[in-house]
Amino acid sequence: MKNVKYLAMSTMIGSALMLAACGGGEETSQTGDNGSENGGSEVSGTLNIDGSSTVYPIVEGVVEEFQIANPGAEVxxxxxxxxxxxxxxxxxxxxISNASRPIKDEEIEAIKADGKEVTELELAYDGLSVVVNKENDWVDSLTVDELKKMWVDGGATTWADVREGWPEEEIVFYSPGTDSGTYDYFNEVVLEDEQINKGATLSEDDNVLVQGVTGDKNAIGFFGYAYYLENKDNLKVVPVDGGNGPVEPTNETIESGEYAPLSRPLYSYVVNSAVKEDLTYAYVKFLLENAGMLAEEVGYVSLPQEKYDEQLETIEGLR
Structure with a gap:
């Protein structure tokens, strides 16, 4: 969510804003009062991160706070x-790469072929949200089978094709692009690897999808839960029936898994050898210490604290 603005959160984060890092490596470190690891030193250098637009709102907030704590770092x-x-x-x-789907076996093999290994970090839970225009007064829910009937190429072209009594109006589709983990997840649980409707507008920028659905009464789209929450005054979320009745995505239904099958984890992946560098280590540590709180701030659902603690131990072990 590129235009999300974050309030100053220093008082909420407290002592977590001060990270320690060892000296050495390509990045330089500026030692604080006690100078020991995890004892209040700042790091500096340049770090580039890319990947999922769904994970972007969490990481954008983390990076802003990390750079406040480490003014010499450019992330x-x-x-x-x-x-x-x-x-x-x-x-x-x-x-470091953010993802809204697990890494594929062939991607792991390609990374290994270059002599690298990666560690998977879970950051939060998301509920992939199906939305229609606010003026759409006929859709009260959709089953997974109806979603597939709509989105697979050669399937339903009008709302009346989906359910009897709905209008004879052509459906306008908005979908994340094929490089998106959100698309991959929807493909897995809804499309089942069949061709998506060739008339759909695809974009890697979820704001484009929000604007498209907002501007057309007959539009339907899907994207991460946080993008729906930020635009809920202009969009109508559709409860999805995964077999046990229609369920609307909420923090509670996403965390419990009741919002099935469209609930999923969100990830960051870090190259193991890079964790030995002070800046990367400090950033990843800060990410795990603050991702849960910042995920909630932008509309996702945090993991249990013990999950973050376990992953922090894993990162410490890579040093």
């Missing part, structure tokens, strides 16, 4: 999609 975040981020990770352009 940039792109959102080329989960697949685009993994491609850059494979090519060695970045050492």
């Amino acid at each position: 940039t975040v792109g959102f080329s999609g989960s697949g685009g981020g993994f491609e850059k990770l494979i090519n060695g352009e970045i050492m």
Whole structure:
């Protein structure tokens, strides 16, 4: 969500804003009063991150707060999609990639072929949200089968094709692009690897999808839960029936898994060897310490604290 604005959160984050890092490596460190690891030192250098547009709102907030704590650090975040981020990770352009789907076996093999290994970090839960225009007064819910009937190429073309009694108006489709992990997840649980409607507008920028659905009474789209929450005054979310009755995405139904099958984890992947560098280590540590709180701030659902703690131990082990 590129235009999300974050309030100053220093008082909420408290002592977590002060991170320690060892000296050495390509990045330089500026030692604080006690100078020991995890004892209040700042880090500096340049770090580039890319990947999922769904994960972007969380990481944007983390980066803003991290740079307040470490003014000598320059961290940039792109959102080329989960697949685009993994491609850059494979090519060695970045050492950290955000994703709204798990990394694929072939992507792991390509990374290994370059002599690298990665660690998967879960950041939060998301509920992939199906939305229609606010003026749409006929859709009260959709089953997974109806979603497939609509979105698969050659399927339903009008709302009347989906359910009897709905208008004979052509459906206008808006979807994340094929490099998006959100697209991959929808493809897995709804399309089942069939061709998406060829008339759909595809974009890696979820704001384009929001604007498209907002501007057309007959439009339907899908994207991450946080993008729906930010635009809920202009969009209508559709409860999805995964077999146990229609369920609307909320923090509670996403965390419990009741919002099935469209609930999913969100990830960052880091190259293991990069964690030995002070800046990367400090950033990843800060990410895990603050992702839960910042995920809630932008509309996602945090993990149990013990999950973040376990992953922090994993990162410490890579040092």
